[in-house]
Amino acid sequence: MTTSTAPGAPRPRTAPRPAPGGGLRPSAKVLPAQARAHNRAVVLGVLFHSGPLSRADLARATGLTRVTVSEIVAGLVADDLVAELQARSGGRVGKPATPVGLRGEDNLVVAVDLTRLSAVRGAVLDLTGRVVEETTADLHGLRGSAALAAVEEFCRGVLGSARSAARASVLGVGIGTPGVVDEHGTVVDAANLGWSDVPLAQLLTDALGAGVHVVNDANAGALAEFTYGGSSPSGSMTVMVGEGLGAGIVLDGHLVRGGRMAAGEIGHLTVAPNGPPCECGRRGCLETYLSVPRLTAALEGRTPARRRAVLTAAGRRLGAALAPVVAALDLDEVLLSGPRDLLAGPLLDAARRSVRDACLPTADDVPTVRTASLEDSAVLRGAAALVLSGELGFS
Numbered sequence: 261m262t263t264s265t266a267p268g269a270p271r272p273r274t275a276p277r278p279a280p281g282g283g284l285r286p287s288a289k290v291l292p293a294q295a296r297a298h299n300r301a302v303v304l305g306v307l308f309h310s311g312p313l314s315r316a317d318l319a320r321a322t323g324l325t326r327v328t329v330s331e332i333v334a335g336l337v338a339d340d341l342v343a344e345l346q347a348r349s350g351g352r353v354g355k356p357a358t359p360v361g362l363r364g365e366d367n368l369v370v371a372v373d374l375t376r377l378s379a380v381r382g383a384v385l386d387l388t389g390r391v392v393e394e395t396t397a398d399l400h401g402l403r404g405s406a407a408l409a410a411v412e413e414f415c416r417g418v419l420g421s422a423r424s425a426a427r428a429s430v431l432g433v434g435i436g437t438p439g440v441v442d443e444h445g446t447v448v449d450a451a452n453l454g455w456s457d458v459p460l461a462q463l464l465t466d467a468l469g470a471g472v473h474v475v476n477d478a479n480a481g482a483l484a485e486f487t488y489g490g491s492s493p494s495g496s497m498t499v500m501v502g503e504g505l506g507a508g509i510v511l512d513g514h515l516v517r518g519g520r521m522a523a524g525e526i527g528h529l530t531v532a533p534n535g536p537p538c539e540c541g542r543r544g545c546l547e548t549y550l551s552v553p554r555l556t557a558a559l560e561g562r563t564p565a566r567r568r569a570v571l572t573a574a575g576r577r578l579g580a581a582l583a584p585v586v587a588a589l590d591l592d593e594v595l596l597s598g599p600r601d602l603l604a605g606p607l608l609d610a611a612r613r614s615v616r617d618a619c620l621p622t623a624d625d626v627p628t629v630r631t632a633s634l635e636d637s638a639v640l641r642g643a644a645a646l647v648l649s650g651e652l653g654f655s
Contacts, residue, residue, distance in 0.1 A: 296332075299324055301653025303332050304341070304362070308387070308654060312345050312361030333360055340429060341367060341652075364388045368428045370419050370470075371643035374411065374437040375477045375502055377402070377452065382418035384425070385644045389488045391637065393421065403454030411435075411460075412467050419468055431651045432471035433464065434643030436480030438504065442521045445474035473643075473650040478524050479515060480642030481597050481632070482508025487645040487655045489633035492592035497524070497585065498632060499578070500639075501555075501598030505547040508642075511589055526585075527551070531577050546581050549574050555602050568606045575607035579614020579629070586627050587619045597632035604631050 299322070306321045307313065315333055319326045336342035343363050347356040364387035373381040378400040384392045395418060399410050415433055422430045437460070439450025445461020447453070464472040475483070482498040485491040491498065491510065499507045505527035509516040516523045527547035528540050535544025536554075548554055558570050582594055594615065596603045612629040619627065634641055649655040 297653060299328060300332050300335070303329065304336070304652050305654030307342065307360070307362050308648075312359040314357035314359050316357060318360075336360075362387055364390075366428055368392065368422045368425060368430050369644040369647045370415070370422050370430060370433040371640040371647075372411070372415055372418065372433065372435045373477070373480075373639040373643065374399075374435065374453070375500075375639055377407075380411075380414060381640060382414060383640045383644075384418065384422040385641070387648070389641050389644060391640070392425070394640075395421075403452075407453045407455070408458065408460075408463070412464060415464060415472075416468060419470060430470060432473060432647040433468065434480075434645070434647040434650075435460065435464075435472065435474045436477040436639040436643045437474060438477055438506075440520070440522050440525070441474055441476045441479075443517060445472065447474065448521060471647070471651055473646045475643065475646050476506070476508070476521075476524075477639050477642075478506030479508040479517070480646065481634075481638040482510050482524075482642065483515060483645040483649075483655060484634050484638040484640075484642035485595055485597075485632055486510045487648070488641050489595075489638075491595060491633075495589055495591035496593050496595060497582070497589075497591055498595045498597055498638070499526070499582070501550055501596060501603060502552055505550045509589070509591075511591075526581060529581055531581055546577065549577050552599060552602065559602075571602070571606040572610040575610025575612075576614050578607070579611035580618065582611070583615050583618035586615055591627055593628035593630065595630060595632040597635070597638050600631060600635065 302322050303318055306318060310321065313321065315326060315329050319329045322329065333342060337344065340363060342360050345359045345361050347358045367387050369385050371383050371385055378398055380397045380399050381394060383394040386392060397414050399407060402410050419430065419433060422428070437447060437450060438452055439455065440448040442448055445459070447455045447458045447460050449456055461472045461474045478498070478500040481500045485496065485498050486493065493510065493513050495511050497507050497509045507524035507526050509524050528538065528545045530542060530544050531546050531549070532544030536548040537543050538545040538548050555574060559567050562570065586594060596608060608629065608631060615629050616626045632638060645655040
């Protein structure tokens with residue numbers, strides 16, 4: 261990398277979007293029997309990220325033959341996922357090219373955010389990520405089977421609302437939840453919900469009669485920034501600051517889950533052995549300094565100067581914890597997602613300096629540390645992106 265920018269300032273992204281068509285890259289080799297589904301997903305991905313294109317433009321963008329593209333488009337039109345639009349001449353002699361585009365408003369996704377049980381959020385979104393309608397519910401205090409039943413009922417209500425939309429088709433349901441979630445949508449552990457080894461995706465798929473996809477809420481935030489927010493596909497970490505603290509990582513077009521499905525679980529890294537007690541039973545976890553409740557309590561009644569000092573100290577701790585990860589994975593950027601009144605300003609500046617000073621003290625092209633683009637809609641949009649990936653093969 262040779263681009264020169266001011267330390268910590270946003271810099272031009274030199275890496276392209278991953279793969280023709282964008283979206284998360286497949287983690288396994290595409291077998292011949294899977295080629296048609298893969299090519300279909302690639303075409304959908306190109307239309308999603310690039311907008312309407314002619315069949316000839318799609319062939320050039322994907323590297324597929326025009327015959328293959330025409331067959332795929334015909335199938336997508338028949339499935340009501342794509343529509344032919346008004347032909348454009350472009351000033352050329354001959355028959356004008358007919359562009360095709362996604363039927364974004366006619367295909368809906370249900371997304372649910374379980375991050376805050378006192379204000380669980382459900383939304384109906386179209387394929388562009390636009391929220392069509394949103395609702396909330398209070399599930400505070402529910403655990404175990406009671407929480408599961410309440411989540412099922414909540415999803416049923418949001419799904420019913422989506423299905424009632426005129427001319428619209430519902431592709432599936434995406435859920436972002438706290439806790440450790442495996443690639444099959446099983447909640448391995450979610451202490452605040454009292455769930456352990458709960459096959460949430462399968463249980464709700466059977467109950468609702470729709471494909472349900474489940475992901476950790478921090479991973480949902482990373483997916484949202486990747487799909488809708490323009491984060492770097494080469495390497496980015498989205499740090500979610502809320503009731504707790506977690507992070508999602510996208511590396512070379514892959515969502516990084518880890519061997520125990522706990523990649524990005526940085527909240528319980530010990531940063532001060534003699535620090536404040538944590539709910540996990542240890543002391544000085546990063547979450548005890550960076551979660552919204554802890555930060556809010558630490559700032560209460562403070563003078564402006566003292567508030568700046570508290571936020572600066574929190575930013576330094578965060579940057580020091582992130583720097584080894586940023587260096588080891590050679591990340592392009594770190595995004596902080598949460599209340600901007602807490603994260604922007606002294607905390608962000610201190611985290612940026614800590615990452616810069618610890619990782620690349622002599623380089624001009626430093627990793628970017630910035631606030632996230634999507635703010636409080638990140639988990640909902642990430643859950644929607646998970647449905648696009650699971651049902652259509654792109655994100």
